[in-house]
Structures are given as C-alpha cells and as structure tokens.
Amino acid sequence: xxxxxxxxxxxxxxxxxxxxxxxxxxxxxxxxxxxxxxxxxxxxxxxxxxxxxxxxxxxxxxxxxxxxxxxxxxxxxxxxxxxxxxxxxxxxxxxxxxxxxxxxxxxxxxxxxxxxxxxxxxxxxxxxxxxxxxxxxxxxxxxxxxxxxxxxxxxxxxxxxxxxxxxxxxxxxxxxxxxxxxxxxxxxxxxxxxxxxxxxxxxxxxxxxxxxxxxxxxxxxxxxxxxxxxxxxxxxxxxxxxxxxxxxxxxxxxxxxxxxxxxxxxxxxxxxxxxxxxxxxxxxxxxxxxxxxxxxxxxxxxxxxxxxxxxxxxxxxxxxxxxxxxxxxxxxxxxxxxxxxxxxxxxxxxxxxxxxxxxxxxxxxxxxxxxxxxxxxxxxxxxxxxxxxxxxxxxxxxxxxxxxxxxxxxxxxxxxxxxxxxxxxxxxxxxxxxxxxxxxxxxxxxxxxxxxxxxxxxxxxxxxxxxxxxxxxxxxxxxxxxxxxxxxxxxxxxxxxxxxxxxxxxxxxxxxxxxxxxxxxxxxxxxxxxxxxxxxxxxxxxxxxxxxxxxxxxxxxxxxxxxxxxxxxxxxxxxxxxxxxxxxxxxxxxxxxxxxxxxxxxxxxxxxxxxxxxxxxxxxxxxxxxxxxxxxxxxxxxx
RNA sequence: GGCGGCGUAGCUCAGCUGGCUAGAGCGAGGGUCUCAUAAUCCCUAGGUCCGCGGUUCGAGUCCGCGCGCCGCCA
Numbered sequence: 123x124x125x126x127x128x129x130x131x132x133x134x135x136x137x138x139x140x141x142x143x144x145x146x147x148x149x150x151x152x153x154x155x156x157x158x159x160x161x162x163x164x165x166x167x168x169x170x171x172x173x174x175x176x177x178x179x180x181x182x183x184x185x186x187x188x189x190x191x192x193x194x195x196x197x198x199x200x201x202x203x204x205x206x207x208x209x210x211x212x213x214x215x216x217x218x219x220x221x222x223x224x225x226x227x228x229x230x231x232x233x234x235x236x237x238x239x240x241x242x243x244x245x246x247x248x249x250x251x252x253x254x255x256x257x258x259x260x261x262x263x264x265x266x267x268x269x270x271x272x273x274x275x276x277x278x279x280x281x282x283x284x285x286x287x288x289x290x291x292x293x294x295x296x297x298x299x300x301x302x303x304x305x306x307x308x309x310x311x312x313x314x315x316x317x318x319x320x321x322x323x324x325x326x327x328x329x330x331x332x333x334x335x336x337x338x339x340x341x342x343x344x345x346x347x348x349x350x351x352x353x354x355x356x357x358x359x360x361x362x363x364x365x366x367x368x369x370x371x372x373x374x375x376x377x378x379x380x381x382x383x384x385x386x387x388x389x390x391x392x393x394x395x396x397x398x399x400x401x402x403x404x405x406x407x408x409x410x411x412x413x414x415x416x417x418x419x420x421x422x423x424x425x426x427x428x429x430x431x432x433x434x435x436x437x438x439x440x441x442x443x444x445x446x447x448x449x450x451x452x453x454x455x456x457x458x459x460x461x462x463x464x465x466x467x468x469x470x471x472x473x474x475x476x477x478x479x480x481x482x483x484x485x486x487x488x489x490x491x492x493x494x495x496x497x498x499x500x501x502x503x504x505x506x507x508x509x510x511x512x513x514x515x516x517x518x519x520x521x522x523x524x525x526x527x528x529x530x531x532x533x534x535x536x537x538x539x540x541x542x543x544x545x546x547x548x549x550x551x552x553x554x555x556x557x558x559x560x561x562x563x564x565x566x567x568x569x570x571x572x573x574x575x576x577x578x579x580x581x582x583x584x585x586x587x588x589x590x591x592x593x594x595x596x597x598x599x600x601x602x603x604x605x606x607x608x609x610x611x612x613x614x615x616x617x618x619x620x621x622x623x624x625x626x627x628x629x630x631x632x633x634x635x636x637x638x639x640x641x642x643x644x645x646x647x648x649x650x651x652x653x654x655x656x657x658x659x660x661x662x663x664x665x666x667x668x669x670x671x672x673x674x675x676x677x678x679x680x681x682x683x684x685x686x687x688x689x690x691x692x693x694x695x696x697x698x699x700x701x702x703x704x705x706x707x708x709x710x711x712x713x714x715x716x717x718x719x720x721x722x723x724x725x726x727x728x729x730x731x732x733x734x735x736x737x738x739x740x741x742x743x744x745x746x747x748x749x750x751x752x753x754x755x756x757x758x759x760x761x
Numbered sequence: 762g763g764c765g766g767c768g769u770a771g772c773u774c775a776g777c778u779g780g781c782u783a784g785a786g787c788g789a790g791g792g793u794c795u796c797a798u799a800a801u802c803c804c805u806a807g808g809u810c811c812g813c814g815g816u817u818c819g820a821g822u823c824c825g826c827g828c829g830c831c832g833c834c835a
Binding site: 303304305307308309310311312314315370373374437438439443444445450453454456457458460461462464465466467468469470471472473476477511512515518519522525526528529530532533534537609610611612613 | 763764765766767772773774775785786787788793794795796797798799800801802803831832833834835
C-alpha cells in the first residue's frame with residue numbers, strides 16, 4: 123500500500139527558516155510513521171521558482187533567474203539533507219517535466235470547457251511592475267507609495283464559479299478532506315459566499331511556464347505551483363496524494379482551487395489536506411521586518427535535530443499556532459530528553475552492565491508490560507490522528523512509569539541481596555524492554571537518537587524495519603549482549619547554549635541574505651541584540667591605530683589582501699584582510715586604520731594573519747574601514 | 762460589519778455525548794535515594810474553570826447575553 127504525502131513547495135524569495143523546517147519535519151515524521159504502519163510512504167517537497175519577485179531577486183545578485191533559483195533551491199536541498207529528512211523527490215517548478223504536467227493540466231481543463239480568455243483589470247504599479255491586489259483606482263502602491271494605474275490585461279480564466287456546488291458536496295461527503303475543523307469551516311464559508319473565476323495567466327511576466335501556442339501568456343502562481351504535487355510523481359502511479367501538509371495561510375488554494383482544477387481536468391482529488399498553525403517567536407509573529415526569523419541550522423549545531431523535532435512536535439499542538447523560544451527549546455530538551463528518555467536509557471543500560479555483565483536477563487513485570495501494550499496503541503492512534511503532542515505524552519507516561527518502577531524495585535539493593543536474583547532479573551528486563559518499546563515508538567520523531575538507543579540495547583534487527591503491528595512486549599531477546607553505553611541526550615547548560623545559537627543565527631542569516639542579494643535589513647528592523655559585556659570584557663580587546671605600509675593581493679583569493687601594518691611595534695604586522703572587493707591595494711597605502719592587535723593568529727592561504735582590520739559591514743554589502751577625522755599617532759590604543 | 766474559533770493552576774495544555782471532591786506535564790518550594798546525565802522518586806499549587814443570567818436533581822461541560830483575544834471573509 124502506498125502513502126503519498128507532500129509539503130508545499132517553498133518560494134525561493136526566502137532562504138529556509140524554521141517555518142519551512144516545521145512543515146517538512148512533520149512530513150518526514152508522518153512518512154516514517156506511515157512506513158512503520160506498513161505503507162510504502164513517499165514524500166515530496168520542492169521549490170516554487172517563477173514570478174516577478176524571483177526575476178528581481180536574480181537581478182539584484184546579477185544572475186539569470188534560473189541561476190538564482192539554482193542557488194536557492196540548492197539551499198533548501200542542503201537544509202533538508204542536514205536535517206536528515208527523507209525526501210524522495212525535490213520538485214522544482216522550473217523542471218521541464220513539471221512544465222509538461224502544467225500544460226497538460228491546462229489542456230485538459232480547456233478541453234472540458236473550463237478555460238476562457240478574458241480580461242483582467244486591476245491596479246498596477248508601473249514602477250514596481252506588479253499588480254496591487256486589494257487596491258482600488260487611485261490607491262497608492264504599498265511598496266513604493268506612488269500612484270497605481272488601472273490596467274486591463276488579456277488573461278486566461280479558470281471557471282472556478284462552476285465548482286461551487288461540487289466543492290461543497292466534496293466537503294460534505296469527505297469530512298476529513300480539510301483538517302483541522304476550524305479550517306474546514308472557513309473554507310465552507312468562503313465557498314458558500316460565492317466563487318469568482320480565477321485569472322491564471324499573465325502576459326507581463328516573462329519568468330514563468332508558457333501557455334503553449336498562446337505567447338506571451340505564462341501561467342500565474344497557482345496553476346503552476348499546485349501542479350507540482352502531480353509532476354513530482356509523474357508516471358509513478360502515486361497520484362492521488364494521500365496527504366497535503368500545508369500551513370494555514372494557503373488553505374484556500376489547496377482546499378478550493380486545487381480540487382476545482384482537478385475536477386475540471388477529470389483527475390483524482392487528494393485524500394486529505396491538513397493545515398498546521400504558525401510558529402510564533404516568543405509570542406510575536408516571525409517576520410523579516412522584525413528580524414526575528416529563526417533558522418534551523420544553529421539549533422541543529424548546538425543541540426541537534428532530534429531536539430528540534432521533539433520540541434516542535436511536543437510543545438506545539440499540531441494544527442494550532444505555537445510559540446518558539448530558545449528557552450522553551452532547551453527546557454524541553456533538558457526535562458524530557460535528558461532527564462527523561464536519556465536518563466532512563468543510561469540508568470537501565472548501566473545497571474545491565476554492572477549487574478549482569480551486559481547480558482539481557484529474563485523476567486517481566488506484568489503491570490509495566492500491560493502499560494507498554496496500552497502505550498503502543500495510544501501512541502499509534504494519536505500519531506494517526508496527527509495529535510503528535512498527545513502521542514508523545516503517552517510515550518512519556520511509559521517512561522515515567524518505568525522510572526517509578528525502578529525506584530520501587532531498587533535494583534541496587536537487590537544486587538546486594540543473595541536471594542533476589544529473579545527479582546533483579548525481572549526489574550532489569552522490564553526496564554530494558556520498556557525502553558525498547560518507547561524507542562521504537564519514538565523512531566519517527568527522534569530518528570537519530572532512537573537509532574543510538576537501539577544500538578546500545580544491542581538489537582540486531584534494523585529499527586527502520588520495525589512494524590507497529592508487530593511491536594509487542596517480550597521481543598527483547600534474553601541473553602542478548604548490549605552495546606557500548608553513552609549519553610544520548612547530554613544535559614546542557616541553557617545560557618551558553620542559547621547564546622551560541624543566537625550567535626550562529628546572526629551568521630547564518632547574513633550568509634543567506636548575501637545569497638538573496640539583500641544588502642540590508644528592511645528599514646525599521648532592529649539589529650539583533652548582542653549579549654551585554656562588562657568594561658573588563660571590552661578591555662580584553664586590544665584596538666590600535668595602525669598605518670598601512672604595504673598592500674598586495676593574495677594569490678588565488680579574490681577577497682583577500684595581504685597587508686603590512688605598522689602599529690608602533692618593532693616590525694609591522696602581517697594582516698590578511700577580506701577587503702579586496704571594497705578597496706584596491708594602492709588606496710590603502712599610508713592610510714590609518716584600526717587593528718585588533720591581540721587576536722589569535724590565523725592562517726589564511728598560507729599567510730599567517732596577526733590581527734584583524736576593523737571595518738563596518740552591512741549584510742551582503744562591502745566592508746568600510748574605520749578611520750579618524752583628526753590626526754592620531756600610530757600605535758595609539760582605542761579604549 | 763458577517764461567519765468561525767478560543768478564554769481552565771505561574772507557563773503549555775487535557776477535560777468526549779452534563780455527575781469532578783476540577784486534572785497532566787513543565788516551572789517553584791520541601792524531602793528521599795544513589796543504578797543513572799547535580800538525573801530519579803515522594804510531598805506541596807488551594808485555580809471566582811472570562812463575567813452575568815438561564816435550562817437541569819446536578820454545568821468548565823448545554824442555551825442566551827456581555828467582555829477579551831484570534832482566524833476567515835467583506
């Protein structure tokens with residue numbers, strides 16, 4: 123049995139952030155879970171690469187649109203790879219095979235009489251080259267503030283209005299088609315209010331899929347983007363999709379337009395659409411202008427992918443909005459993963475080592491066995507309903523029951539009593555077996571860590587091939603030798619970890635902005651606040667006035683200059699600086715600059731740099747050297 | 762303005778078709794044990810279940826009105 127699920131395809135005007143990661147992680151979880159239920163699960167994601175915004179962004183980075191898309195699509199693919207997500211197909215809307223599917227979808231709709239040529243009238247900003255959707259005649263452009271013009275353009279239209287009744291019937295007959303229910307209500311209300319036809323092509327945009335034989339028409343947004351769900355698995359017999367996972371902001375397109383397109387084309391409809399909520403950052407919406415977009419990479423580096431997965435699935439009620447904060451992330455990690463699961467693994471395995479030479483004994487506690495059985499069912503049922511936080515709660519119920527059980531049995535006392543062999547065996551087997559079951563159940567959520575615990579239990583059967591239907595108490599083999607024991611979730615100190623993540627965050631954001639050709643944050647964005655330092659901290663930095671005595675390019679490095687700088691010492695300092703794109707060597711000769719004199723030496727392209735030159739830098743822009751208006755002697759210290 | 766949803770312990774949330782003396786996890790305070798990752802385990806929260814009115818033997822749980830948030834639409 124196949125189970126085909128999708129994430130939305132992400133628009134390449136932004137680099138991957140935690141919101142993208144959230145949807146994709148959930149999709150990966152569902153895929154793994156479905157596989158454990160015995161399905162051949164296939165997961166696709168991709169990138170949405172057409173449109174004016176992409177054309178512009180490409181221009182900013184002096185690339186062709188396709189070159190630009192290549193870069194950003196690669197960023198997404200790299201991110202999913204780093205996060206260990208099992209993506210079967212990454213579909214790009216610029217792939218030729220996708221274009222064929224879009225054109226085919228259009229032709230089918232057209233043949234069935236649901237496409238007509240009409241004219242679209244809207245408010246258009248001739249400076250920004252875009253339609254302002256909500257504007258009335260005379261309204262200014264929200265981007266540049268200049269007046270918009272009323273423009274009429276010939277477009278192809280899709281007869282969405284013809285589908286009102288059929289859509290309502292669909293929602294009525296298939297209750298689970300749109301979930302959660304609140305989204306379903308919204309959609310029904312929207313459709314009941316009446317549907318107007320959709321303009322699905324543009325003639326003033328070049329960067330899009332051409333409508334065959336109808337130049338200069340290209341497909342506009344949804345006809346193009348939604349079709350990836352089919353093109354990604356074209357010819358593989360996987361359509362219709364079993365699940366489209368989406369964010370709540372695109373419910374309308376998925377629950378109304380998409381089924382209408384498919385009905386018009388005479389194609390099968392997806393089985394289910396599930397819309398999740400938004401991730402808020404410490405109560406406020408994440409947005410570029412607030413500068414509070416969280417990236418997954420720093421989190422991965424500091425506490426690992428599984429911690430992020432666990433947090434997102436446990437802390438956020440799936441379907442509702444959730445709040446992300448580094449505090450809560452680390453809190454969950456320490457209390458649930460380190461103290462809970464990790465510690466249970468650690469104490470159980472180390473007792474097996476100490477008291478039984480690392481061999482699994484025989485014996486089993488009935489109460490815990492029964493609870494484990496219940497937990498298997500409860501967790502599977504909850505995951506099946508997309509109630510991930512509930513499913514995890516039930517697994518933690520088992521974990522905490524075993525912790526309690528261990529204290530009651532006090533195996534460390536039993537080990538000292540001559541006649542308690544059997545009871546000790548039972549205690550150890552029960553703990554280890556419960557750990558095995560919890561680990562198997564958690565595999566979809568914590569794939570990396572579950573594999574580690576599995577190996578530490580010494581189980582030979584691959585975890586990825588465990589089937590939930592066959593998971594039962596008592597399958598842990600007596601006599602089995604456990605593996606090497608080590609902490610799976612080492613407890614972490616919150617403050618340094620959070621600081622580290624914040625630091626990395628800034629670096630990652632800067633890199634990504636450079637890729638997107640963004641020279642600076644939009645106006646009004648407060649720069650991310652750095653942690654406060656004391657005057658003593660500052661005093662550690664030895665800043666001095668230096669005079670550039672020589673400057674020359676570094677072979678094989680476009681950005682580097684090799685400088686000799688006099689800072690009042692016997693010999694001039696050798697400093698390698700990444701400023702070649704901003705300054706020519708001759709511009710720097712005899713210029714006074716600010717040097718960090720006590721920076722650890724660092725080797726760059728074979729040269730050892732003894733210090734750093736101070737420059738202001740704008741994200742994605744060129745550095746500007748610090749300088750003085752008054753004359754100042756070489757070697758003077760800045761403080 | 763119309764429609765939909767929500768408002769329960771410091772925080773995040775459970776409480777289905779009305780019977781609860783109102784629950785869980787986290788956090789906080791106290792104690793215990795020592796196998797374990799300064800982990801575990803035990804005890805401790807006295808919360809007008811947003812307010813008011815109603816239905817009922819009995820209402821976080823149903824109905825009406827009001828207040829406050831949020832979403833969709835206009």
